[in-house]
Amino acid sequence: MKLMEKAPAKINLALDVLYKRPDGYHEVEMIMTTVDLADRLELKEIEGDRIQILSHNRFVPDDHRNLAYQAAFILKERFNIKKGVSILIEKNIPVAAGLAGGSSDAAAALRGLNRLWNLGLSLDELAEIGAEIGSDVSFCVYGGTALAKGRGEIITHLPTPPKCWVILAKPTIGVSTADIYKRLRLTDAEHPSVQQMIEAIKEDSYEKVCSGLGNILENVTLELYPEVANLKDQMKTFGADAVLMSGSGPTVFGLVEHESRMQRVYNGLRGFCDQVYAVRLLGDQNPS
Template sequence: MVQTLTISARAKINLTLDVLGKRPDGYHEVAMIMQTLELADLVHLRQADSILIETDNPRLPGDESNLAYRAAALLRRECGVDHGVHIRLEKKIPMAAGLAGGSSDAAAVLKGLVQLWKLPLTPEDLSRLGASLGSDVPFCLYGGTALATGRGEVITQLQDLPSRPVVLAKPPVDVATASVYKGYRPEAVVVHPDTQSVLTAISQGNWHKVEQSLVNVLESVTVNEHPQIAIIKAMMLNAGATGSLMSGSGPTVFCLAENDDTAQQIAQRLTQECKAEVIVTRTSQRETK
């Protein structure tokens, strides 16, 4: 029996994010085109008698409030497993950043424990369980390029886009997703994404059309509270980015670059001219296995 396992928990960005209305259950109905990145946390799993969690970031709790812990506890309860796991999180994804770091860690725990505990669960089973942990967890289980609808948990996998360099810039503020959605006002949105047009562009492998169509309606909330987001977007475009957008509820801003040299030039300028954590990465295609 496998005793240890390491899973990559990849970050995500939103190529589009639209809010369609309020649902009877209190959540918002959304339509989001999401994309995984090569940037990833490492989730190390080891057989244990109980569920234990260890992190290398003192800001991240190592108790039952951690989403990775909750993922293990959920799987243990649902499947009647009588042993546990030691989870060690090696964090690379910035926290509270709109990059799904916590959700991706939880998804990695779910996928890893299916192997470690030899559980007869299908991807659909895991997606259903993941949705009870958080709306981004099902997408993080699948990865690649996908349309997320419902409250974000209904995933339609799309054709993988070609790999492109991505520059991330997270200003020194944290944003709570629930607070952003609570502050969302439809009348404050000037432009909504043309989701169908972007889906067509993805089916054609047309990155140029995609990068011209980046829209996130939650910018109407988060940019008002943190104007540096708009400044970073403008800096990226002035430095040669082909498209720039806030990811998720923010505050991280990403941009797409034509090539690695341009991405490095953009990152260098951002590092010199603004207070932000800057990371250069690439888009990532869906894992085949």
């Protein structure tokens, strides 16, 4: 038996960090939404009691470091599954980009294996398991648009934001999320209004979504990596309605309402950045 599962990327419309918790994690409040750029996972049963990860992308680990591997491992242990599984990951989301590619792969593996092994788990139950793997995995199990609190595992679903184009551009650098959080000084940081973004989405106001974009981690990354700041400036110059860095970076995204403008921004960025994508805002939840 063979199953296919889609793993969409996410962007942060608002990302705030409240404080560092006793367990070492940071307490966050963020609004995430999915975009139409996705990895694809092919899951099939194989001989032997083992987990096999396959990918043509050399940056994708094929062992316990891979979050999809961890998802399969947890399910096998928890439900005493003695079957082997092969997970082929067709990687379309840039690696280490602030777009939750690895987390979305883990979430897709959880959903796919739930079907492959007939476990009968709900999305809520899968999201709870996902929280053990990584901070963004719970959100990625559901997809759509949501407010995430705690470490990112406390999910409140939100309506779909106003439809628009999203231009994603990733410079040729990797950014360590742990390093960015380590350098964050909460007392000096500018906190975005997460509540303002929630209201903008509920009002279905594209203009308010654009004016409400905010990411507390952005200035930390921009200081360390001038190329990210440059990319942000270029995207504004080419005509994006609003521009923000996603997650801890280094990917920058721009919102554009009209297709003609989207083409202009996309073509302009292609001139000096290899990884540029023009996609739609999805914002819809995965089917349960």
